[in-house]
Amino acid sequence: MFSKMFNDRLPGEADYRELMSGSEPATPPLQPAPMPRQNLAFWTPQLVLRNFAHTLRELRRPAPVVQAATISVPNADEPR
């Protein structure tokens, strides 16, 4: 019987369901939810060099000058 089963279909495809048929369900009702495949980008020598060059360019750039802003706040509404 097993050899027949193997010859004409995937192992365990339909017979498994025959075995599982019973009064109680074998599993809880399906609650489908996504489990997305994660993406990984890898460091390559080219990427490392490009990043290094970018960092050097950034370092050579003159540092941005920060000027203190003067904001006048009217105090006319303050109690005298």
Added chain:
Amino acid sequence: MPMSRDDAKVQRWLFLGLVLSTTAAASTRLLDVFRFDQISVLDGTLLAVFAVLFAWIATSFWIACLGAHSLWRGTGQSRTIADGVLPVIASRSRTALVMPIYNEDAQHVCARLQAMLDSLRQAGVIAQFDVFMLSDSNEPRCWAAEVGAWRALRASNKDTHIYYRKRERNTGHKSGNIAAFCRDWGTLYDYMVILDADSLMTGQALGRLVNTMDANPRVALVQAPPLLVGGDSVFARMQQFASWVYGPVYVAGLARLTGEDGNYWGHNAIIRVKPFMENCGLPLLPGRPPLGGEILSHDFVEAALLRRAGWEVRMAPEIAGSFEASPPTLIDYLKRDRRWCQGNIQHVKLIFAQGLRTSSRLHFALGAMSYLASPLWLIAVVLFCAHALRVENATAVTYEGRYPILNWPLSHSVAFISIAVATLAMLFVPKALSIVVLLRNEPAARYGGTTRLVGGCLIENALSVLLAPVFMLSHSWFVANILTGRTTRWATQPRGSAGIGLRRAVTAFAPHSLAALIVGFGIWRWLPGEFWWCVPFLLGPAVAAALAWLTSKPSLGHAMRRHGLFLVPSETEGLAILERVELLLRGRGAEAGAAQVGHKVLAA
């Protein structure tokens, strides 16, 4: 009290400093030897390989020292199988006990599940747990037995849900199996405890894992490091003795060092399902198998992905009651290593993945080094022999024209001996520390008394010395195979054994013996002065077949047990959950009958 982040950082820098300074001290000693003559390319290569290997053993050494310090001070609890140390509090969280299986012995699997359910019932927390048998089996006789055993299990545990699901295509192997469970029913559960077919966890341990997760909402995974139990053969008993005696020190050190950057070992761990589903869908690696494609060793990667997403991954050696079984024979152990080797070498690629934490990269590097160290040791041995050959053949006098120049080969024996002693200290001092800590924290009677404990350690060390070169040769072969593109298939791990035949052992280890004899003859012929130094390294591979054959014998293992050797507390004091499994298997009661029901249904 948990360590603050700043303290943990200081500790890690201190650890790094200790590893680097130890390595630098040993390497400069070797450099001094080479510098005396001129440093050749051979010397430079040998020095580089030696530095990498010494850094590797220094890492293990300092982890063990850290662990020994923790256990000595009592900050990391010593492992005990005495249940009921802490009361387990009932939780409102729902937890799935997930048992992925692939052509396993269904009776063994269900006996373990039954024992765990009994233990959960005893702890009063069974209502929080549902059980899922997730089958990937593709052999009809296996899944027929699984269905029968599952039915029997469900019939005798009406107070909980026991589910069975079989995948029609086992894509992604074990990690794919768990991912499929998450996609189908993950949203029903707060946590899942991943089990292996040989896992065994007490109700107390499972309850404490759930309580730990409830109390730490930033933690996504807690690994309860398993101890080995239930070994019959000499090999399995030796492994389990080592896991009980030396294991706690290493695990305590690792847990202390890694903190929230812990690792996942693939089973006997609890996982918060939601972040796992959001962050742990495994990526495909660029390139073709064996180094590219599907990720084989999923556990380290899943831990790294959880850390990338900001979740904590913890190791909890203080949670007692987490067990697994050892492969019964040396051959089975090496077969498992072949799979693990491929998975860990695949991780080398992930060291260069963007966005991962440095600690995750270190876990990948250490895992890969477990196997890459072997070919490096082999290269180091060959280079040392080449160096010795060069020194041996150096002429005492060379001439510049008619003028003789003395060129006495100087003996560097003292320097080499000091390097050898340092290397041996890195390997054996942690074991000695483990025994000292164990004798301080636990009564020696749990291991059969001090004499038998020390005797067991001496035998274990002698066997380890013989087996180490066998592992070195086998792992080197595995690495060479993997790097030349030969892949391994997903296989079921043997869980019990009646021993291996001598013919099988000879066939498996003939290459090792042949290599040892050829190298031994070469050294005796061309480096007679070094021959006796090399005997300990050559003896193991030369007699590997006999070793594998003898250590596979359960009868010899039983005899050792009778004489009090390699005793562990699960044997001296008894371990209720393990005894329950053995009782169920001896009786072959419900499961065996149920398996027959399955076969009858098929035959009808």
